Amino acid sequence: MTERLIELRDIRKSYGNVYALGGVSLHVDKGEVVGLLGDNGAGKSTLIKILAGAVRPTDGEILIRDKTVNGWNAARSREAGIETVFQDRALAVQQSIVRNIFMGNEQGNWLGFLDLKHEVAEASRLMREIGFTSKVFTPNSIVGQLSGGERQGVAIARAIYKQADLIILDEPTTALSLTETAKVFHFVRQVRASGRSILFIGHNIHHVYDIADRFVVLDRGKVALQVSRDKVGSAEDLIHFMELVAHPETNAKPAPNTSPKHKKGAA
């Protein structure tokens, strides 16, 4: 049986009277890519912020490797091995790949001087681990020379360096071309192959469908669907379901926490 990495139980978050999340339960297993879908305002961003520890849930339970964690915050999140790669990727584009991978974590000797050789070796090892290799750049190349997908690779390599077990990718393929998206998918598959997990958040259902092992659809702060990939026939099924969720007047909105047995939400 697969190892459960993180589990959220009935997470709620309200800002005053407004519910951002109204009882979300989901889990991520080891070595799994979970695709998180949802319209604007569905609660994706709030969920990411809660996972990163930047926002405290109003109510609910967070379990790391089947153990409840009390006092969830950014430090706990980091201890649990959760790293978020935000949309803007937080890269310093005039600096080298090495400098970006070690940003804020530069390992110096007792005087604070850095071992550049060691850093380059470590960076190229990390880059190889996620399949981020090329003939045209080295760890010393400037990030500004890289394409959008490759920059995503730098951010993922940095997350791996921080010993991440779960990497949250916040819309990593938005505004990327097909080739660039393929590069990001390649990194994601390599990360999964190394036994780490990924929470892949996206607007583009086709992208999420292609890469995720399991899908979670959020709608207005609740989980509208949780289904593993082999239960979904095609991306069109997923899109169809999303449309049904988005237009509840069609009277097809399923109850929250639909069991994974549902082939489609439109049951």
Next chain:
Amino acid sequence: MQQLSPDTTSKATETWSHPHDNPLRSFMLTNRAALGSLAVFLAMLMIFTIANPAVFTSWTLYASVLTTLPVAIFLTVPLVFIVTVGEIDLSFPATMGCAAWAFALVVQAGYEPMLGFAAALLTGAILGAFVGALVVYANLSSLIATLGMNFVLRGLILIFTEGKSISLASLTDNWVLKVFSSEIYGVPAQIYWAIAFTIFSMFLYTRHRFGVHIHIVGDNPDSASQMGINVNRVRVGAFVFVGIGAAFAGVFSTMINFTWWPTSGDGYLLPVLASVFVGGTPTWGGIGTALGGAIGALTVSFIQTGIVGAGLSGFYVQFFNGLIIILSLLGHRWNQIRYR
């Protein structure tokens, strides 16, 4: 179902061949800006030498430049750090004056000059920290706030000294002077210290956590703080380093004349500022070159001596000063790409 294009990345071999593998090309690439400013200097020197071969092949001209150049280097190189971090410090001339004043007061009181040197460095560091904290924590524009601090500090010097200088005749037979301000193998001693300072700064700039953070904060402060870098502390650190550099400059300039003047440092504001940019550090922050800064200081210090040495009248100095600044900026513009 959507068919993805094949993974081009997976075919990539694990052996890299890249310009960085060739040590010479790698050196050229990473020091492109510094080499550019060196080219500017050599071109200028060549023109001068053609204009007046007799003067520019004799050592005396260079010896005189090498005595005053170190002061400019101690000011310019730390300024590269502050421009890289995305700020500017115009208060360094007054900081230099204050630090040299501390040195002069300690020596005048009859204490060991080395103690005065330490007092000057401490004064420089504290003033740098104060100016930096003012800019960073009060969130002021560094251009305006440091200009204001320059006037405030200079004003305080003038108020307290009533414009009187301090003569330090006791320095003449002290060992400190022999170490820092004599001739060693026929070369002014100051230049050895300036070179050592430049080399130290180069390591600090590219191979030390402090310098690396300076680059990252100047490049993208939001990313830096997201990754756990204390952005404000790095910025204040850059101001402290400028203060320390100004203190060195103050002490060295005082030791040249055995006299501290209340106006000490005043003439350095614009030439030093120009040196940073002639040296190849761009204005936008995130990148720069410490070695280039030192070469820029050499170029700017040499213009004045050079023009007079070439046989032109002093009236040409300002014109050529400006011309060389503009030409080297044009050169760097073509040489450097800004990534966003």
